[in-house]
Amino acid sequence: MNNVTQQDMVTVITAERGWKFIDFAELKNYRDLFYFLVWRDIKVLYAQTILGFAWAILNPAIQIIVFSVIFGQVADIETEGIPYLLFTTVAIIPWTYMSDSMTAASQSLVAGSQMLGKIYFPRVMFPLTPILAKLVDFSISLVILVGVMFYFQVTPTWNLLLLPVLILAMMLVPTGIGMWLAALAIRYRDVRFAMTYIIKLLIYSGPIVYSASKIPPDIRFWYSINPIVAVIEGFRSCLIGTPIEWQYIVPGLVSAVIIFLSGAIYFRRMEKVFVDVI
Amino acid sequence: MSQSAITVENLSKVYRIGLREAASDSIGRSLIEFVKSPVQNYRKYRSLYQFSKDELSDEYKGDDILWALKNVSFDVKQGEVVGIIGVNGAGKSTLLKLISRITPPTIGKITIRGRVSSLLEVGTGFHPELTGRDNVYLNGTILGMRKLEVDKKFDEIIAFAGIDKFLDTPVKRYSMGMRVRLAFAVAAHLEPEILIIDEVLAVGDAEFQKKCLNKMEDVGKEGRTVLFVSHNMAAVTRLCQRGILLSAGGIIADGEAHDIVSNYLTAGMGTSAAREWPDFDDAPGDDSVRLRAVRVVDGEGQLSEGFDIRQPIGLQLEFDVLRDDQLLMPYFSLTNDEGIMIFSTIDQDLRWHTEPRAPGRYVSTAWVPGNLLSEGMAYLTVAMRTTVRKYRPFHEFDAVAFNVVDKMEGGSARGEWVGRLSGAVRPKLDWTTEYRAASKAAEG
Numbered sequence: 180m181n182n183v184t185q186q187d188m189v190t191v192i193t194a195e196r197g198w199k200f201i202d203f204a205e206l207k208n209y210r211d212l213f214y215f216l217v218w219r220d221i222k223v224l225y226a227q228t229i230l231g232f233a234w235a236i237l238n239p240a241i242q243i244i245v246f247s248v249i250f251g252q253v254a255d256i257e258t259e260g261i262p263y264l265l266f267t268t269v270a271i272i273p274w275t276y277m278s279d280s281m282t283a284a285s286q287s288l289v290a291g292s293q294m295l296g297k298i299y300f301p302r303v304m305f306p307l308t309p310i311l312a313k314l315v316d317f318s319i320s321l322v323i324l325v326g327v328m329f330y331f332q333v334t335p336t337w338n339l340l341l342l343p344v345l346i347l348a349m350m351l352v353p354t355g356i357g358m359w360l361a362a363l364a365i366r367y368r369d370v371r372f373a374m375t376y377i378i379k380l381l382i383y384s385g386p387i388v389y390s391a392s393k394i395p396p397d398i399r400f401w402y403s404i405n406p407i408v409a410v411i412e413g414f415r416s417c418l419i420g421t422p423i424e425w426q427y428i429v430p431g432l433v434s435a436v437i438i439f440l441s442g443a444i445y446f447r448r449m450e451k452v453f454v455d456v457i
Numbered sequence: 458m459s460q461s462a463i464t465v466e467n468l469s470k471v472y473r474i475g476l477r478e479a480a481s482d483s484i485g486r487s488l489i490e491f492v493k494s495p496v497q498n499y500r501k502y503r504s505l506y507q508f509s510k511d512e513l514s515d516e517y518k519g520d521d522i523l524w525a526l527k528n529v530s531f532d533v534k535q536g537e538v539v540g541i542i543g544v545n546g547a548g549k550s551t552l553l554k555l556i557s558r559i560t561p562p563t564i565g566k567i568t569i570r571g572r573v574s575s576l577l578e579v580g581t582g583f584h585p586e587l588t589g590r591d592n593v594y595l596n597g598t599i600l601g602m603r604k605l606e607v608d609k610k611f612d613e614i615i616a617f618a619g620i621d622k623f624l625d626t627p628v629k630r631y632s633m634g635m636r637v638r639l640a641f642a643v644a645a646h647l648e649p650e651i652l653i654i655d656e657v658l659a660v661g662d663a664e665f666q667k668k669c670l671n672k673m674e675d676v677g678k679e680g681r682t683v684l685f686v687s688h689n690m691a692a693v694t695r696l697c698q699r700g701i702l703l704s705a706g707g708i709i710a711d712g713e714a715h716d717i718v719s720n721y722l723t724a725g726m727g728t729s730a731a732r733e734w735p736d737f738d739d740a741p742g743d744d745s746v747r748l749r750a751v752r753v754v755d756g757e758g759q760l761s762e763g764f765d766i767r768q769p770i771g772l773q774l775e776f777d778v779l780r781d782d783q784l785l786m787p788y789f790s791l792t793n794d795e796g797i798m799i800f801s802t803i804d805q806d807l808r809w810h811t812e813p814r815a816p817g818r819y820v821s822t823a824w825v826p827g828n829l830l831s832e833g834m835a836y837l838t839v840a841m842r843t844t845v846r847k848y849r850p851f852h853e854f855d856a857v858a859f860n861v862v863d864k865m866e867g868g869s870a871r872g873e874w875v876g877r878l879s880g881a882v883r884p885k886l887d888w889t890t891e892y893r894a895a896s897k898a899a900e901g
Binding site: 188189190191192193194196211212214215216219222223226227293294295296297298299300367368369370451452454455 | 472556561565581586591594599
């Protein structure tokens with residue numbers, strides 16, 4: 180046999196459960212599987228639908244219309260002179276992504292428990308798969324964003340340079356929370372039920388239908404710790420070109436990173452016992 | 458070839474049983490318990506997967522701890538094909554799960570050299586909404602193949618499964634049989650250095666099973682290391698060189714697959730191929746005759762518990778005659794696993810049907826020809842018959858047991874057939890075929 184590969188791959192399995200971070204080298208070994216898992220998620224989502232990927236546009240579009248009518252027209256929320264449709268569209272696009280991917284990531288282990296007990300691959304691929312798969316929907320829904328911005332003739336500003344950082348943050352938040360909740364949900368059934376509310380709470384606390392400037396100054400710091408605030412406010416400034424409110428963005432980005440790191444470490448610590456506690 | 462592929466050292470896996478339901482699997486209950494007794498709660502919370510030194514010590518008497526595996530050590534060389542057998546709950550599946558990294562060991566260490574694919578179930582990750590084509594790629598990568606490897610093997614896999622027409626049909630519209638065939642076809646084309654297989658041969662029709670057996674035999678011959686768990690003893694003896702017998706979480710035998718299989722089949726039955734009564738006073742019988750030994754021997758007169766189906770089997774009875782006042786005719790009967798009597802036979806040395814035996818020791822052997830008994834266990838009942846009705850000096854039910862194995866090397870009633878072949882006996886009959894070409898048959 181091929182002695183080179185034999186010596187290359189030595190796997191040692193012990194009882195140890197240390198404090199470790201995501202093993203990127205191992206992930207790389209499993210990249211083909213990772214690719215197919217993501218691809219499966221994408222392909223299966225709109226299987227046997229007539230509209231197919233058009234749903235990726237329809238879902239946020241309907242949301243935007245509902246919000247514009249209710250909050251823009253009926254409630255007439257103050258948006259600092261920005262047309263309400265534009266104001267809410269730039270928020271709903273990343274919001275939809277975060278909400279969808281966070282829910283899917285949090286449920287990933289429970290949903291995949293069948294596979295969990297039958298095959299080994301890096302467990303972190305369970306929550307990471309929807310994070311990547313939902314990017315397809317996100318990219319498609321950008322069509323709406325571009326359309327709305329074009330309609331209101333928004334000219335891009337230098338703020339747009341911040342977009343990659345914000346997209347990264349937009350992915351980090353559901354990844355971190357997803358890893359935390361997924362690892363907890365497999366042990367505590369409560370989490371499976373509470374998950375919906377936790378996610379809704381996180382999401383609705385974000386400045387989607389209202390402007391963050393409505394938050395009283397004395398609690399503004401605590402408010403901005405919510406990383407979703409940073410992402411939404413960031414998207415707004417970045418795309419519409421309003422002044423960047425660093426006071427909202429920096430604390431949120433920091434907490435996004437902390438949630439991600441701690442989520443990854445907690446997940447890794449617990450991953451070995453997932454099968455034993457299902 | 459001498460390098461180890463898998464080294465298992467002092468491997469143990471402990472599960473907590475009973476506690477599982479009672480454990481705090483809801484935070485609400487946890488909180489109440491937490492208020493009541495924080496320390497106790499903390500212990501409970503971790504106890505599902507954490508064990509104290511006391512609990513893991515040999516002195517621990519609690520019944521909430523289950524050693525699914527205890528102190529298991531073995532070494533598998535590169536290219537070895539090893540069958541792991543044992544009754545349900547012996548720890549076979551746990552062992553495979555540990556080696557497959559699905560669950561961690563409680564104690565011990567496993568070192569694996571090479572790429573592993575484990576096949577604990579056929580069709581893991583199959584998605585009903587995806588087409589056959591998509592599922593081949595998905596399942597292939599799940600089982601450890603690279604995309605490139607699937608590309609290369611794709612046509613072969615489809616041909617093996619025989620589903621070319623349905624390649625682009627969602628798998629949910631497949632019949633169960635098609636699904637299984639496709640799943641196994643993917644699995645059969647894995648080319649890892651180490652292959653771990655659990656019970657997958659229990660699927661599909663007989664013809665497909667044969668295809669799989671052949672494919673697996675090839676895998677073994679290609680120098681791959683294979684760990685194979687099965688209840689199909691015929692498959693184990695055919696595919697594996699080495700067998701490991703697990704019982705109650707420990708290895709109780711490790712050696713030549715054939716020996717281990719017959720060991721397994723006779724273990725726990727309380728019988729073996731020989732039974733002797735060295736103490737005259739305990740020996741069954743009366744003041745005219747005493748039973749001293751029952752044995753099952755091969756053609757060379759050697760004791761054996763496992764027999765090749767093609768070889769004759771000697772049923773042996775040793776007895777002491779004390780008085781010459783009776784006509785004594787040794788009698789055997791064989792019963793199979795299902796409790797069906799296969800046959801009974803009485804002494805064919807006709808001299809003793811008319812002539813009383815002089816006192817002394819006698820050994821009677823009845824020869825069962827090869828290719829008569831079916832595969833599986835046979836239980837031997839012995840008795841001494843006399844001309845007096847209902848008078849049997851001794852009658853020992855299921856005195857010994859032995860196992861008949863078809864090694865599938867040809868020469869048996871199986872021929873090339875590997876599927877089920879029922880019946881209490883399996884004689885190798887003479888078959889003839891008459892053939893008339895279609896056109897002539899029509900004329901006639």
